[in-house]
Amino acid sequence: MSLVDDLDHIRQRLGRSIVLPTPPACQDLLDQAKAAGIPVGTLFVLSRSLAPGVCGGYDRRTGDAWCHYDGGDEEGARDVLQCVLTLIAHAKLHFPPPTTIEEDWEHVRLAHREAASLAQAWDREDLFSASDLDAFLSEDAHLYNCHVAAGELAGNLAPDIARDTYHALLAVQQRYQWSDAQFEAALGGVNEDEEEANAVVLDFDRCSLREYWLSTSTRTWADEPHPFGQWTLSQTLRTARVLRSALERVAYPVEQEILYVPLQKADHTSLAFFRIECEQDLSLIIAHVNAWLLDHPACFARMRWTLYADTQWRETVTPLPHLYHMSLEYFCHGEKQADERSEPLRRDLWVLVPARKREELIEAAWQRYIRSWLTCADLHTDALYDGLQALWSGLRL
Known part of the structure; x- marks a missing residue:
């Protein structure tokens, strides 16, 4: 399904829309992207994320994108603008569908680097500084390792299956209140402090890997x-x-x-x-x-x-x-x-x-x-x- 179809399905299921009005600051970035010839579609700002632990996504077929914004504080507003900038970078680079987990996360790393370049070119380094880029690249490396381990737990290293598995495993992390380091160790089966954690990650709900x-x-x-x-x-x-x-x-x-x-x-x-x-x-x-x-x-x-x-x-x-x-x-x-x-x-x-x-x-x-x-x-x-x-x-x- 397309992003629009997904949002319509959620609206029918919940009885209400989760689409929020687009904040002017987000619209300004979109207008700047379109003026630069970047093929961006419609941006949907949502009151809830479409996947656990994910702040936004890009539909490469339509160019449409979504980002989660709870409107809570100024830091949250900056986060959503960073997300929009990264989604614009994805639209500009327009990667083909990844065939491996490594290729998938190489695309993410390149998009973050491109987002930093766009911020510099548009005089918006207040949104995406060099230190922000370093933090994103460090997080990308952590998530790459987690997705490889998730694919191994699923018995399938296809990028989309690894992502779905990782999202399902986030519920396990939340249930046991593990830190990111503990979670990564459990996924890889190397949590020496709590060996039981290495076992319970195997019991994630595999039905989440299929939609229907x-x-x-x-x-x-x-x-x-x-x-x-x-x-x-x-x-x-x-x-x-x-x-x-x-x-x-x-x-x-x-x-x-x-x-x-x-x-x-x-x-x-x-x-x-x-x-x-x-x-x-x-x-x-x-x-x-x-x-x-x-x-x-x-x-x-x-x-x-x-x-x-x-x-x-x-x-x-x-x-x-x-x-x-x-x-x-x-x-x-x-x-x-x-x-x-x-x-x-x-x-x-x-x-x-x-x-x-x-x-x-x-x-x-x-x-x-x-x-x-x-x-x-x-x-x-x-x-x-x-x-x-x-x-x-x-x-x-």
Whole structure:
């Protein structure tokens, strides 16, 4: 969606507009930019930010821009003018979409340098001094490191995914009231003073990485202490380290055989089967799930998880396997419209945890990953026999 579409959607959802009148000082900078031939569009000054920790943004397709201004004090007014100047710099430089996180933040650094040059050329060094530039470049370096670490936690180093992940993780920082240094250390898994911080960042709400969801459950499974019932495995620092390692392997893939069986492929249906016995298997499964859950971003997605297990396995001498099933449907009728009357694209993922090689640490890390997607999912447990029947029925279709 364009910036205008986003703002209209927010207005409909809130029942009011968040667009403020453009302050004269901001309009003066825009007029000066237009007089200099810089292709700036409309500036929207907003009463709230469109993303956590972000003061403004630029739509490269339209040239429109937005900035957040709370009108609180003189320092806030100076901040918003610095933001406007930086957005004008982005419009002047008109970078293509970045393909890497490094390229993304190189664009930001160049825009800050250009903003300082514009301030000097327009005799507005009171807005953007040399010391201001140094502070921005230092912050850019910090944010670059944070976005790389966020991409690793997501298992995806695409710049837009890394940004969305970082924004989701800001809620974790706020919840635990970490300083920027503590936050950066936790993201990288190197917080030595509080090792638990290295673990909790893995549990951020991954559903925020996708915009459109359909939910059929009124129960918030992400808040359940035992979402998998009696088969819920304990989450420890060890499971966190296993999951972090697996996600980093997904983020930095190497040439290797894809160890899963694509059982069925059709126009509207795809079914895949995995065995999970080691950390490498876990990485391959997560890579597959990540790709599916981020696919078709303009469609609404509906996700259901089921764990099939024998109800007596903890009391038996010989354990039985566990079978996990993810059912994922995309509703793509019209542009960004969900219409359950249309035939959805459907994908089914089956993951078998063999009994003879069950590694509880690996399975616990797998459960930890699933739990981070449960905000928008439905979750059930059922008998292993029923799961095997469902899998067999799917194979016969």
